Amino acid sequence: MVDRLALRRAGRAVAPYLLMAPALVLVAVFLYGVVGGVLQGFGIMPFLGRTDVTFEYWQQVLTRPDLAQSVSFSFYLALASSLWALAGGIVLSAALCAVRQTRLVALVDVQIPLMCAHILVVLFMVSLFSGSGLVPRVLHCLGLVAAPSDFPSIVGDASGWGVLAVYAWKEVPFVAFCTVALMSHVSDRFGEAAATLGASPLRTFFTVTLPLCKGALMKAFLVVFAFAFGAYEVPFLLGPTLPKALPVLAYIEFQNPDIANRSVAMALNGVMALVTTVAAIAYFVVLKREGKGR
Amino acid sequence: MRLDVRGVSLSLGERKRDARKILDDVSFTAPDGAFVSLLGESGAGKSTLLKVVAGILLQDEGSVCFDGRVVDGLPSHKRNLGFVFQDVRLFPHMSVAENVAYPLRMAGVVKRERLARAADLLERVALAGFGDRSPATLSGGQAQRVALARALAGKPAALLLDEPFSGLDESLREDMRSLVLRLHREEGVTCVMVTHDAVEALMMSDVVVALDAGRVVQAGVPQDLYERPATRKIAASFGDCSVLSGEVRGGAFRAAGLALPAPGVRDGAAVAVLRHCGLSLAPADASEAPAFAGASASGVAPVPSDALAIGEATVRCGVFAGESYLARLDVNDETLTVPVAALPKPGSTASVFADPGACFVFSAPK
Numbered sequence: 001m002v003d004r005l006a007l008r009r010a011g012r013a014v015a016p017y018l019l020m021a022p023a024l025v026l027v028a029v030f031l032y033g034v035v036g037g038v039l040q041g042f043g044i045m046p047f048l049g050r051t052d053v054t055f056e057y058w059q060q061v062l063t064r065p066d067l068a069q070s071v072s073f074s075f076y077l078a079l080a081s082s083l084w085a086l087a088g089g090i091v092l093s094a095a096l097c098a099v100r101q102t103r104l105v106a107l108v109d110v111q112i113p114l115m116c117a118h119i120l121v122v123l124f125m126v127s128l129f130s131g132s133g134l135v136p137r138v139l140h141c142l143g144l145v146a147a148p149s150d151f152p153s154i155v156g157d158a159s160g161w162g163v164l165a166v167y168a169w170k171e172v173p174f175v176a177f178c179t180v181a182l183m184s185h186v187s188d189r190f191g192e193a194a195a196t197l198g199a200s201p202l203r204t205f206f207t208v209t210l211p212l213c214k215g216a217l218m219k220a221f222l223v224v225f226a227f228a229f230g231a232y233e234v235p236f237l238l239g240p241t242l243p244k245a246l247p248v249l250a251y252i253e254f255q256n257p258d259i260a261n262r263s264v265a266m267a268l269n270g271v272m273a274l275v276t277t278v279a280a281i282a283y284f285v286v287l288k289r290e291g292k293g294r
Numbered sequence: 295m296r297l298d299v300r301g302v303s304l305s306l307g308e309r310k311r312d313a314r315k316i317l318d319d320v321s322f323t324a325p326d327g328a329f330v331s332l333l334g335e336s337g338a339g340k341s342t343l344l345k346v347v348a349g350i351l352l353q354d355e356g357s358v359c360f361d362g363r364v365v366d367g368l369p370s371h372k373r374n375l376g377f378v379f380q381d382v383r384l385f386p387h388m389s390v391a392e393n394v395a396y397p398l399r400m401a402g403v404v405k406r407e408r409l410a411r412a413a414d415l416l417e418r419v420a421l422a423g424f425g426d427r428s429p430a431t432l433s434g435g436q437a438q439r440v441a442l443a444r445a446l447a448g449k450p451a452a453l454l455l456d457e458p459f460s461g462l463d464e465s466l467r468e469d470m471r472s473l474v475l476r477l478h479r480e481e482g483v484t485c486v487m488v489t490h491d492a493v494e495a496l497m498m499s500d501v502v503v504a505l506d507a508g509r510v511v512q513a514g515v516p517q518d519l520y521e522r523p524a525t526r527k528i529a530a531s532f533g534d535c536s537v538l539s540g541e542v543r544g545g546a547f548r549a550a551g552l553a554l555p556a557p558g559v560r561d562g563a564a565v566a567v568l569r570h571c572g573l574s575l576a577p578a579d580a581s582e583a584p585a586f587a588g589a590s591a592s593g594v595a596p597v598p599s600d601a602l603a604i605g606e607a608t609v610r611c612g613v614f615a616g617e618s619y620l621a622r623l624d625v626n627d628e629t630l631t632v633p634v635a636a637l638p639k640p641g642s643t644a645s646v647f648a649d650p651g652a653c654f655v656f657s658a659p660k
Contacts, residue, residue: 189381189383190383190385192345192350192370192377192379192383193377193379193383193385194371194385194396194400195349195350195369195370195371196348196350196370196371196373196375196376196377196445196454197371197376197377197396197397197400197444197445197447197448198371198372198374198397198400198401198448199371199396199400200369200371201371203400204371207396207399208385208387211387212385212386212387214387
């Protein structure tokens with residue numbers, strides 16, 4: 001006779017794994033890519049008959065004269081864009097809380113920017129700010145610049161302001177999206193309490209709302225930082241010729257017709273992975289602290 | 295500080311067409327140093343009214359005056375009020391002492407001085423030594439006492455309390471009530487407390503303002519509301535009672551076999567509120583007395599000499615209620631409950647006696 005109780009027990013034991021299966025597949029694909037990339041960085045490419053571990057490519061990468069500059073430039077882009085995103089996100093989030101997130105405002109300020117691809121933002125930034133774009137021409141008409149070409153070039157400027165502008169447009173709404181719900185709750189619940197205790201709206205924001213949203217803001221900052229450090233398409237299209245951002249360097253090496261050069265690209269990716277891993281660890285530390293605080 | 299609320303009305307809603315009137319021409323006065331309770335059931339507008347007084351919500355009409363001065367233009371943080379929320383709202387990122395010292399920090403008091411005042415206040419609410427703890431480690435009663443200390447830290451002109459005891463166990467409530475009254479006495483501060491507990495309002499207040507559906511339905515000293523309730527809801531809010539539907543004809547309320555005097559109530563459909571504490575039973579026929587208690591006639595609660603015989607009803611059942619028993623009597627399709635000393639026999643007929651001061655008749659709402 002079938003032991004129905006045992007069957008139910010077995011079903012309950014197996015069910016969580018079955019439900020997790022799609023997520024596990026995704027994790028497996030990710031791990032396969034990471035492990036494959038790391039191994040290629042150490043020269044292991046079985047499809048080319050290379051199976052011996054070598055540090056040659058890492059040595060080649062770490063002794064490149066342009067590596068330090070590329071890492072510094074990527075770090076600068078990531079830090080500056082994430083700080084901009086953080087500051088803008090806080091202001092946008094506070095504004096959305098103040099207007100009680102009317103649907104239209106939230107749509108225009110957050111949802112549309114989140115849905116736009118980076119490449120699309122690059123296109124309209126170029127159409128707005130390039131030498132023949134709208135802004136330089138308007139400034140020229142107003143007499144603020146002698147010629148449209150005097151406006152700092154959005155493409156290839158050494159300061160990378162074009163890259164930062166694209167990231168700001170995309171990531172400010174992302175930070176706001178990550179924090180607005182929490183900020184709204186904090187502002188409603190504790191803002192009222194602070195106001196009755198003599199705190200002005202500004203002091204309430206700095207002494208209560210902002211500290212209580214610190215965890216969410218820190219997490220959003222780290223996500224933007226890791227993304228901006230590792231993304232290649234915006235610095236590839238708008239960044240300067242030299243120094244190149246680290247992901248751009250890796251992409252160029254990856255595109256080299258010599259497939260063996262892929263090991264160099266993977267070693268460069270390894271450097272990027274190390275930096276973003278530090279950001280990921282910081283993210284989980286924040287997450288853990290938040291968990292303890294609750 | 296004397297607090298006056300004059301003709302305050304407020305509608306709330308996402309859009310104008312969805313707006314619902316929460317406060318409708320509300321007026322009351324809290325005399326200087328008095329303890330005033332805003333009494334009403336959920337949705338009566340009590341907490342909304344308190345938030346209007348605090349300046350958190352802006353009224354559509356009417357004014358709020360402190361010592362005769364209109365303060366409608368003053369933002370919340372400039373009204374110098376203390377507010378204790380029902381859900382406490384201690385700042386979780388600050389220690390207990392920092393929470394209590396927060397109003398002083400906002401007032402620009404130097405750190406050492408404000409922490410000393412916080413320590414003093416914590417001692418007064420019996421939480422000495424709790425200053426360094428996180429609010430998350432406090433029990434509900436302790437958190438509420440910290441909230442009380444915090445509200446008093448800035449030496450407010452008035453203290454507003456929004457159902458401060460509703461989240462506490464019954465055993466803690468009595469302690470907290472005593473503490474609030476002691477602090478009120480010591481500080482001499484005007485207090486306005488929101489509560490839905492009528493007995494709590496009676497015990498704590500100098501003045502009770504009863505609200506229903508956003509309107510003040512009665513205001514006065516607690517005895518007034520208890521002895522001369524203006525509405526059925528107020529009459530029924532002070533402890534256990536039975537509510538019977540019936541009809542008033544010629545100054546008398548009738549429901550099945552019961553009749554109550556109803557002076558001044560217009561003829562027509564009416565409801566009577568009969569407080570259990572003013573009701574007693576006697577067997578309709580002396581020979582049936584044993585039926586009430588099984589073996590003993592003395593099982594029936596003694597009828598007070600000034601009680602009024604209001605008629606007879608059939609006992610449906612009796613239940614044990616700890617200190618006494620409760621007899622359930624059928625009155626039309628409704629139940630009249632009367633405390634008795636012993637279990638009555640189901641099906642027996644009983645004479646019902648009532649203290650006229652514990653029975654109230656009101657015209658039924660149309």
